[in-house]
Amino acid sequence: MAVYTDVSDLALRDFLADYGLGKLLAYKGIAEGVENSNYLLHVEAGFFILTLYEKRVNADDLPFFLGLMEHLSARGLVCPQPVKTREGSLFKPLAGRPAAIVTFLEGVSTRAPLVAHCAALGTALAELHRAGTDFPLERANSLSISGWPPLLMQARDRADSVEPGLAAFLAAELAALEELWPRNLPRGVIHADLFPDNVLFLGDKVSGLIDFYFACTDFLAYDLAVCLNAWCFEPDFSYNVTKGKALIDAYQRARPLTPLEIIALPILARGAALRFTLTRLVDWLNVPPGALVKPKDPREYVRRLRFHQQATSPGDLGLAF
């Protein structure tokens, strides 16, 4: 949550002159996303979101991210739809940053997902995977298994300050997953960060998927594994198999898993838990003093990881097979 780059009214009017959106009526910095600066824009054409990409987003990836949102929108998936300039660009500079305008989506994210939310998410995730099949660009997942050793390196020396024995636990886990990680599963565009705050609902229905800035090309079932971790654990870290089953069943109605994907799911879920443990741990150990943004507790993902070490059958996750 932050607005890092300040945009003056004059600079914004200049920027908007290249879009066919009419006059600027209002704009407000919004506290959304930790990576970029976001403004709610009200122009004659309606409400939009203006995003300025800060340093953590590589400008070379913008054609992938924005092109993907455009591609998915064109196939009926509700996600922010980039607005092009009159010359057809998806982004252009504003206040020294690459910036883009996307549509404003209705809906409210839920912090306490119910079974019905998990089912709706499963459908939406499968639709995302199907809509992405013919997207022509590729982007490697820098936070998949080959990205984990450097993260562990960064965190190793101080990991035990978070939980005694954590460094050794994570090193052993990484070694195990390097042995077990699948090599050949159906690949395609994945969201890779579809946590509850990135899914908007109106009632029980998904009204939009947002924040595609971790999207990449990877195993489709890995995306499902990320969601099982993010949506199906209770606040006491117990796995709710009813939610897991609802999510997986709904997913499969729109895109049936292959036998190899079914077998791999427990390992993918374990890997996804390690991935979020590691990134949270690095952030946790590197909070600038006095920062307003509280980092997320890595131990929430250590708990999930311990669950997945035990839950070795797809049935433990709610998968009927």
Next chain:
Amino acid sequence: MAVYTDVSDLALRDFLADYGLGKLLAYKGIAEGVENSNYLLHVEAGFFILTLYEKRVNADDLPFFLGLMEHLSARGLVCPQPVKTREGSLFKPLAGRPAAIVTFLEGVSTRAPLVAHCAALGTALAELHRAGTDFPLERANSLSISGWPPLLMQARDRADSVEPGLAAFLAAELAALEELWPRNLPRGVIHADLFPDNVLFLGDKVSGLIDFYFACTDFLAYDLAVCLNAWCFEPDFSYNVTKGKALIDAYQRARPLTPLEIIALPILARGAALRFTLTRLVDWLNVPPGALVKPKDPREYVRRLRFHQQATSPGDLGLAF
């Protein structure tokens, strides 16, 4: 700019049940105001602002602030209009804070006011003063002359770290103003903080006045003095008398100044410059390490103060008399 208090979707839906605004469609934390937490709300009835009052706002003052906005709106002034609960309350608790819903105003604040903006502001300020005459509540201005000595006390020891000799300069200035400060001028409701970021424009026209959380009962002409300081100095700290004249002339067309107010204006402007020097200085000296919000430089107001020490005639401010 900040969202200090986090509001869950469930808590918000509960809160909204007491308002007749229809279903929640979307909400986003917005980076507006340094004192409170603000959310943009989209409900079936339209767009609104939800404000949670943080510690720096005394809950006992809310009937004054919100009642004033309601009073001014009813008299045709465009300012945020509080929405009452079904029981008629202007505010109620949310996430442990008093919270209120007000209307969302169109318009964009300007960072580089032109003469036309100053004139439009003058008219709006006079209309605010006229609309406030029959507002029944009173609130003392804790940041007027009796509030300055405690501020100077807080800043005195370290003031010279900002500018050599500043502590002695401010002490002498305070003593001089205590001698010169007027006793009997027309009083009423003033905004007391009508800086460019609190005035919304569509084109050259004022479309709304916002942020009434310093509003109080004080000399009406003091409000004009605050505006002259905030709107009529150029980035090089030179006073633009054309802007000053435009602001004052427009004000007087809607509410002519009395002879005593005219005579007092240079002293009021000097006092207003001291008030913002002192509050900025205290904030400047008390920034928490690592804070994301950069405090405003008090020296910008020291420069204005030095101008007003020389500009002792109302004509120096652009006032024809």
